[in-house]
Amino acid sequence: AQKITQTQPGMFVQEKEAVTLDCTYDTSDQSYGLFWYKQPSSGEMIFLIYQGSYDEQNATEGRYSLNFQKARKSANLVISASQLGDSAMYFCAMRRISGGSYIPTFGRGTSLIVHP
């Protein structure tokens, strides 16, 4: 069974500073994908970034980067130069890539508040 753990229920960061949101996972699969989603107060789920388990480079998308440490089974999201609009819930998720169910597993989320 897959499991995602986000240990930080809430995080605070000053505007323009960088912040790291933690995500650890547990799986016996060899091929899997890791995702981060942002959920602002309006409720929609916005895809941010994806990392495949066989990708050698850490994924980056603009101000977002995923610090992937396979041996530690961690997939932390790093947001550089935080903006007020980054205040939201952030969810880490994983999904099997090959063979069997594609049911994804989500963490319980981290609430990020960016202060001016």
Added chain:
Amino acid sequence: EAQVTQNPRYLITVTGKKLTVTCSQNMNHEYMSWYRQDPGLGLRQIYYSMNVEVTDKGDVPEGYKVSRKEKRNFPLILESPSPNQTSLYFCASSFPPDTQYFGPGTRLTVL
């Protein structure tokens, strides 16, 4: 514009009154799924569909039904809603196992 749409966005209903939440995607995705989101529990998958006429249970299927008669549509049916089904519901689609794209959500209140 590539998108997943859900209707209605907000619904207040009473116990036992059958309802359907529609979901439609225009990206020709094979995989569609329904989630519910409850405070402190994150997202939990209700049902998913790998393709037309192929559906399967997720983690919390009790009290829900789905159908997939067309590739683009994946309605969620609550035959006899109960207050414990009050939640925020999301539909999502993808080419598995790629990134899922979520609809805007449906806030359901069952009185």
